Amino acid sequence: MKNAPFLKAISLTLAIAFAFAALLPAAPTTAQDNPLTAGVSDKFAGTELRLIFANHPWNNTIQRLIPAFEQASGMSLRIESYFEDQLSQKLQVGLTSGTSTADAFMFRPLQEGRLFAKNGWLFDVKEFAAADADWNWNDFQEAARGTVTFEDMIFGVPIVTERQVLYYRKDLFAAKGLSAPTTLEELEAAAAALNDPANGIAGIVMRGQRAAAVTQFSSFLYSFGGDWVKDGVSALDSPEARAAYEYYGRLLREYGPQGTTNMSWPQAVAILQQGKAAMWIDADSLFLNATDPTRSSVAAEIGFAPFPAGPAGSQPYNITSWALGINELSENHEAAWEFVKWATSAPVVAELQKSGNPGPRISVWESADGLAGFPEEYAEVAKLQSTRGVGYDRPRVIGVGRARDIVGAPIVTAIEGGNLEAALKEAHDQFNAFLKEDN
Amino acid sequence: MNFLNRHIRATFVAPALVFVIAMMIVPIIYTTYLSFHAWNGSARRAPEYLGLDNYTRLLTRDPRFGDAVARTFIFTGIAVGAELTLGLGIALLINGKFMGHNIVKTLILLPMVATPVAIGMAWLLLYEPNIGALNALLRGLGLPPQDFLGSASLALFWLAVVDIWQWTPLMALILLAGLTALPEEPYEAARVDGASGWQRFMHLTLPLLFPTMIAAVLLRSIDALKTFDIIYTMTRGGPGFATETINTYGYIQSFEYFQLGQASSLLIVFFTLILAVSLFFVRIRRRWGAAL
Structure with a gap:
């Protein structure tokens, strides 16, 4: 057993070599080449973002895509998930007492949006939205944009429509x-x-x-x-x-x-x-x-x-049933926006919709990919209904x-x-x- | 050390005192403070002083509150009344030694240790009018199926049934303890005088057990008045508002409407009501001169 340390060293070296070899084919798709993360800035590398999500299919899909975002941005994301009623109460209690440490969270704009905005809990993303022309705020359905706008403030970005x-x-x-x-x-x-x-x-x-x-x-x-x-x-x-x-x-x-x-x-x-x-x-x-x-x-x-x-x-x-909001109390508004912008960018929304999460972007609904995630019979109905209707389902x-x-x-x-x-x-x-x- | 030694009494009481102040007195004072204000938790707007407005609104202009109070007492009356009767029956049945009495005593405790929310979910399935087990049973027996929790007039009763199912064992347990502690002599004397079993029950067991029954009813009533879990999980106060009690209304006011001031005034009134009920029972017990 005299040789044990030597054998260990060899096997470790081999293991590392294999690990690198496994990385090689992936290497050419760097962050900038991956269509899902094109345009993600690494300005905020090293920042840790805390996010609170609902237990919702959107959450399951985005968690699958998030490693690519972390790789491209150099940020690390910590995510907590709750059932929607608990989420709402957790957010309200945390935000009321000023103890919430979340940088961004999912919320229901029609249920809690105006209350949150009125109470000063949501960061106004209007300037960010206007500054990022590529991200294209106007590609969001008009009703969806209206839902997250209140008294001239944009208090969140739509993610799921219904x-x-x-x-x-x-x-x-x-x-x-x-x-x-x-x-x-x-x-x-x-x-x-x-x-x-x-x-x-x-x-x-x-x-x-x-x-x-x-x-x-x-x-x-x-x-x-x-x-x-x-x-x-x-x-x-x-x-x-x-x-x-x-x-x-x-x-x-x-x-x-x-x-x-x-x-x-x-x-x-x-x-x-x-x-x-x-x-x-x-x-x-x-x-x-x-x-x-x-x-x-x-x-x-x-x-x-x-x-x-x-x-x-x-x-x-x-309606827009879910949106992403940035916590007014967070110290990372810009880094949080980098994430929100990515999660609501056209390629990511297309990917989400392909996995069965109806989104808010007009361009995605008009593409063939946008309907691929739904049962065939439903796709037609959904496309027809995505263009019409009333933007709220409650007062x-x-x-x-x-x-x-x-x-x-x-x-x-x-x-x-x-x-x-x-x-x-x-x-x-x-x-x-x-x-x-x-x- | 000397300081502590000199104040040894205060030192031993201090932890309990700190706990009571921090966990009970402070919240009650804060709730009382909020009950005179309007506040929705806003970071931008401080609570707005309203004086007695929350209270006058609750007592004179809010029909939901009056209805909720009535329902709370009806629910408690049905549940505790049935639990007392059934509990007494069970206690008399299993009093004394018989084959497997330990197993029986353990088994009847099971409903009590289950989690209320889980119980609510299980009964929700039993009560489901279309695919639930109870209606399948009724149909099998040739009886008309029921709406159960969908019936505005009977939903409260069906909720009370769940409470009865869960808490009768506690009642039986307390009364059983009371029964075992009864003295033998009066019974021997009564037997010698030729009293029948019924007479012994009416004139000995009931009066002797009365203090225990009051204690049991007091415990259960305070709990039943505060019932929240099963009502909220099973009907959320519906259909309409047909099963809304003070506690569920208070919850909805605070965590769904975020009217924290209004909710606080409601809770203060509720607190007073429970205090009054407790004092009432304590007085009755004192009059009967038994210590427990």
């Missing part, structure tokens, strides 16, 4: 000789025709929980010609709003499964997955829940259709949580078949009082 879509069971529709509904009248007729409680199959399933239902109800409201707010006051007393609430409630009451008033999307999609509903209307970003055979017993039978047209046309929401206010509870309460009353007139009147008054305080 639209409402109709999922339907092709086999059940074919058995009755029906085709996918294109209007809300046809939708109700189809729900009535396919509703078969004796065999445990509901015509349609959607969310019915007070606050959770608000976003999915919004497309119905807009397609009936209604809105949450008009001219700064509640528009819940309009006949259009009333018709929309009435319609949504009737659909679930007459043709929905039991107990919808306690359903958010996980409960609703479970009904679809078990083959107990003919249709489901919800966000397109959830499509894997319906089409993944490991989760859904009817994966092969799922078809997609655009949101049906109401009296005011088809007006589904088309655009600061206290979103409270507003959702107010405007969501009549949805529950409508589903229960209670006194909708009185519920809407009460919600209308409360919403007006809320709007006066919401500043």
